[in-house]
Amino acid sequence: MKEKIEIAIQILKNSRSLFILTGAGVSAESGIPTFRGKDGLWKNYSATDLATPEAFRRNPELVWEWYHWRQGIILNANPNPAHYAIVELEKRYKDFLLLTQNVDNLHQRAGSKNVLELHGNIFRARCLECNKIIHHQIEQKFNDSPHPNRLPKCSCGGLLRPDVVWFGELIPEGIWQRAMEFLSSADVAIICGTSGVVWPAAGIPEIAKNYGAKTIEINLEVTPISPLVDLSLPGKAGEILPEIVKNLPAP
Ligand code: BV8
Ligand code: ZN
Numbered sequence: 063m064k065e066k067i068e069i070a071i072q073i074l075k076n077s078r079s080l081f082i083l084t085g086a087g088v089s090a091e092s093g094i095p096t097f098r099g100k101d102g103l104w105k106n107y108s109a110t111d112l113a114t115p116e117a118f119r120r121n122p123e124l125v126w127e128w129y130h131w132r133q134g135i136i137l138n139a140n141p142n143p144a145h146y147a148i149v150e151l152e153k154r155y156k157d158f159l160l161l162t163q164n165v166d167n168l169h170q171r172a173g174s175k176n177v178l179e180l181h182g183n184i185f186r187a188r189c190l191e192c193n194k195i196i197h198h199q200i201e202q203k204f205n206d207s208p209h210p211n212r213l214p215k216c217s218c219g220g221l222l223r224p225d226v227v228w229f230g231e232l233i234p235e236g237i238w239q240r241a242m243e244f245l246s247s248a249d250v251a252i253i254c255g256t257s258g259v260v261w262p263a264a265g266i267p268e269i270a271k272n273y274g275a276k277t278i279e280i281n282l283e284v285t286p287i288s289p290l291v292d293l294s295l296p297g298k299a300g301e302i303l304p305e306i307v308k309n310l311p312a313p
Pocket of ligand 2: 189191216217219
């Protein structure tokens, strides 16, 4: 493994522009359940029961209860060494873009500046009537009791929904374009902590490769992405990323 990390360090030392795609695995060491792991979020609920417009139309209380429950877990969690290592990488590359599939805001809390949220943010809500977008979070004290499933309402009286991208919904227009634009000239793309099953994010390693970027995967397990990348680093993001940063020139 040491040699593989050494190779990653050489690739990064010879790169000027760095693209990073993250998934739930980078927040796992903060105690945030992933989606598909053994203790994953989808264990008790299936994605289609909760993260779709149909599910919200059918049962907005259940969907809000699930998001409020997740907010409670996130509010009681902190960024972990993986998030902070990514902040350090951003300082070391003039051309840097972090595209995250996560909605937990932990990259921003860790200090990442140039973050594109592919799937939205769990602490934003959007009005179904007037489309206003507001910051929305549970009061801290509710983080362990069953969440009141009162439906959050907009000042216009409209029902609010979580400002996240559900299955069957389009990725926010500009986000995908900006990510592809950056990727088209990136020297290296790090794909970290994602199972590579959710599209269109799952297609990014292939796109990066076709653009000529070196691709590095960091994950606990082998994923559908693993055969595609130039270098697969098996292990914890919270250990591997700091190890890499430690061996790069200071910013
Ligand atoms: C779209 C948001 C165009 C909110 C999420 C049939 C009908 C309709 C659509 C489809 C269809 N078939 C396919 C599709 C497309 C669909 C899709 O991909 N489905 C999959 C499941 C087959 N995609 C979409 O619908 C997308 N939109 O395509 O629009 C369109 C429109 C209509 C019809 C067709 C196409 C929208 C997708 C966005 C969905 N929203 N969440 C919320 O979070 O609640 S997805 C959800 O999964 C999260 O955002 C999450 O980020 C994302 C990906 O999961 P991962 O991040 O990879 O997490 P996971 O648990 O899976 O894996 C964690 C990994 O970390 C593991 O590999 C583990 O080993 C690793 N790990 C764990 N610990 C560590 C670690 N690694 C390192 N260190 C550790 N410590
Ligand atoms: Zn409104």
